[in-house]
Amino acid sequence: MRAVVTRVKSASVEIDGKVTGRIGTGFLILLGIAPEDTAGDCKKLAEKALGLRIFCDENDKMNRDLKAVGGQVLVVSQFTLFADCKKGKRPSFIGAAGPETAIPLYELFLQECRDRGFVPEHGTFGADMLVASENDGPVTILLDTEEWKR
Numbered sequence: 001m002r003a004v005v006t007r008v009k010s011a012s013v014e015i016d017g018k019v020t021g022r023i024g025t026g027f028l029i030l031l032g033i034a035p036e037d038t039a040g041d042c043k044k045l046a047e048k049a050l051g052l053r054i055f056c057d058e059n060d061k062m063n064r065d066l067k068a069v070g071g072q073v074l075v076v077s078q079f080t081l082f083a084d085c086k087k088g089k090r091p092s093f094i095g096a097a098g099p100e101t102a103i104p105l106y107e108l109f110l111q112e113c114r115d116r117g118f119v120p121e122h123g124t125f126g127a128d129m130l131v132a133s134e135n136d137g138p139v140t141i142l143l144d145t146e147e148w149k150r
């Protein structure tokens with residue numbers, strides 16, 4: 001499982017001209033799922049992402065987490081995080097899970113967010129979405145559960 005966690009002042013996702021998710025200060029999480037990912041990966045990734053201490057404290061040090069700043073979460077499915085660009089100029093996406101695997105894990109990740117006290121705003125899996133964000137910092141963190149297994 002891969003996630004791009006961006007600290008934002010605001011973010012939104014729009015589908016067919018309708019905003020389906022919008023947050024203020026918090027995290028925009030782009031979530032990619034691989035065929036071998038598990039429910040355990042979901043839990044670990046949610047715990048790590050939502051616990052990141054990347055908000056500044058009174059000394060301008062990144063010491064505060066999402067809960068400490070009253071932040072929100074916007075989660076958007078992003079199969080392109082598994083793009084393979086080794087050959088040619090057209091990426092291959094064979095490393096991304098198909099809907100039969102990815103949808104249940106995407107829904108589980110949303111539930112893991114809820115279980116940790118963050119009701120996630122979100123897009124729709126597989127939809128053509130317009131994502132907007134006002135990046136704060138910018139601060140962008142890459143998380144990959146596969147790296148944690150090595």
